[in-house]
Amino acid sequence: MLAFFIKPLLTLNFKVMKRYFIITLTVISLLIYSCAGEGSYSKDDLLSNYSPEAISESFTEAEEILENQKDIDIPARSLNNIERKLIKEGNITFQSDNCKKTRALILHVANNLNGYLAKDDEYSSDYRIEHNIIVRVPSDNFDKLLVNISASIKEIDNQNISVKDVTEEYVDVEARLKAKKTVEKRYLELLSKAYSVGDVLQVEDELARLREQIESTEGRLRYLKDQVSLSTLNITFYQTIDVAETNFEFIEKLGNGFSNGFKGLLWFFIGLINVWPLLLFIGLSIWLVVRLVKKSSKKKK
Incomplete structure (x- = not known):
């Protein structure tokens, strides 16, 4: 092709040669541009690669990831290299x-050990005062809390301390959460490349279901982190009161008895007034029955 343009140039003058030279460059540029255009793709061409079959295959891969994460098995050797996750709880009564x-x-x-009172209840009667307090402190300070409180106790009625190892569950929940987020990322990619309304609705349904699972897994992980980071001690203590210390005032309680009895009598009359239609009906019914009985007895005589 180039020989076709160059051969006439040898027999023409300078101006004609210049014109042929410009035409030749233009033709060559067009050829190069057209060849480069064959390797380019439009946005629609790119999206057309994600056919329903491709989307279906991606769904299958995502489901396989979710299915495989149910069978996650944490090797015992790997658990040995992880910091143990322990939940410490205790109950003490004195x-x-x-x-x-x-x-x-x-x-x-509790304040000195960076803890707080999660519960503080008090129950009292004439003969006993009882408190129930739940203290939560960082796990490293649990033993210090127990020692400091026990030092002030003369005699412990009941004490129960338990330590639960949740390392395997903790690692398992973290792994499941990671797998679910991987699938969520894949669904988001599918959502951005879906080209039909049906595909969009299908991906959104799967995303909604998956996000519910992610929220549930994140909630479980937060609970485990809270239980591991903060230990719990349930403390119950009581004080008995002697009868002599209650200052039983006979005259005062006798007056209160008369007062309460009078109030009860008033409430009794108020109750009768509230049901007066019923009392009136019962009274009339009895009067009619008695009258009929008397009349029937007179006729027999």
Whole structure:
């Protein structure tokens, strides 16, 4: 092709040669541009590669990832290289000489160990005062909490300490969460490349279902992290009160008895007034029955 343009140039003058030269360059540029254009693709061409079959295959791959993550088996050797995840819990019950001082001591110890009171209940009667307190402290300070509280106790009624190893479950939940997020990323890629309404709806349904599972798994992981990072001690202590210390005031309680009895009598009359239609109906019914009985007895005589 180039010989076709170059051969006439040898027999023409300078101006004609210049014109032929420009035409030749233009033709060559067009040829190069057309050849380069054969290797380019439009956006629609790219999206057309994601046919329903390709999307279906991607769904199958995603489902396989989810199915395989159910069978995740953590090797015992790998668990040995991971920091143990331990949940420490305890219960302790004891008698106190002064519940107010004991509560103040527990609060002071908990604050010094960067803990807090998760529960603080008090129950009292004429003969007994009881407190139930739940203290949560960082796991490293659990033993210190138990030692500091036990030092002020004369005699412990009941004590129960338990340590649960949740390392395997912790690692398993983390692995499942990672697998689910991998599938979520793949679904998002499919959603951006789906070219029909049906595909979009299908991907969105799968995403909604998957995100529910992710939220549930994240909630379980947060719970395990909370239980591992903070240990729990349930403390119950009580104080008994002697009858002599209750200052049983006979005259005062006798007056309260009369007052309560009078109030009860008033409430009784108020109750009768509230049901007066029923009482009236019952009274009339009895009067009619008695009258009929008397009349029938007179006729027999």
